[in-house]
Amino acid sequence: MGHRALVAYRRPDRLYDLRYSHWGGENAAFGRQITPETPLASGSVTADLLADSVARDRILTDFLNPCIHEALYLVDPDANYDVTAYRVCWLEWGDGRNGGRGAIVAVESDAADRRVRTWFRATKTALGDLIEMGALSRRAAQAYLESRVCADEDGTVYTYVGDDPESDVTAYTPTPDRWLEDDWWQDVTDNWETSETDDDWETGNDTDDPP
Structure with missing residues (x-):
């Protein structure tokens, strides 16, 4: 399965060449290698490039799938290969078919990464x-998680769109609310059996005899 990481090498023109590491996301110590x-x-x-001449902002939105990648490393060859490590956080719940919303948090040490x-x-x-449990909607939970990542860990939140030309990063829509009660009520109504008809509920059609 691996611990996937994206490794971005800064070029003299301030754009980045992107490469892949299958195990680089296991812990931040990888950056020292x-x-x-x-x-x-x-x-x-x-050694093969995933992409070249990529602007820094596009690394997140176009290439760093938060559902797949666990870490991001920015490498500056002109600064003696100085490496900045980021832990990738997936801010959604589900089966992972859509990467969606993510965040990166800078980690300066192995201990910080573990924490x-x-x-x-x-x-x-x-x-x-x-x-x-139905105590919180998915939308509210996601908004709270994003705020905690930003406030507590100084994280950078982003929307991954990949190479989908129809996607608009500025038009992000949170995952719709989904309550536990909705599924329960649907199961109940699907299996609801009654001998009464709509006519039985009309005024004057009460079949009970008066006392």
Whole structure:
């Protein structure tokens, strides 16, 4: 399965060349393997480019799928291969077919990376339980999760659209509300059996005899 990461190398023109690492997202220590002597982390980063001449903003919206990638590394070869590591957070719940909303959080050390991963996993799990219990809508839970990532971890929130030409990053719509009671009520009404007809509910059609 791997722990996928996107590795972006800054060019002299301030654009980025993007490469892929299958295990680079496991922990932030991977960034230390990228050096002037081992720019591809001794083969852990693929030599083939995913894309070249990519603007920094487009790295997130067009290439960093938060449902797939676990980490992002920005590499500056002109600064002795200085590496900035980011933990990727997926801000949605579901089967993962749509990447949707994500966030990146800068992690300066292995300890910071573990803390962010643990905090985010616990917070998202608790919110997911509230959604399933019907105590909180999916829309409200997602808005709360985004606000916590930004306020507590100084995260950068973004909308991944990939290479879909029909997508508009400025027109992001949160996942619609979905309440547990909606599913329960649908099951009840689908299986509702009654001997009464619509006519039985009309005025004057009361079949009960008066006392």
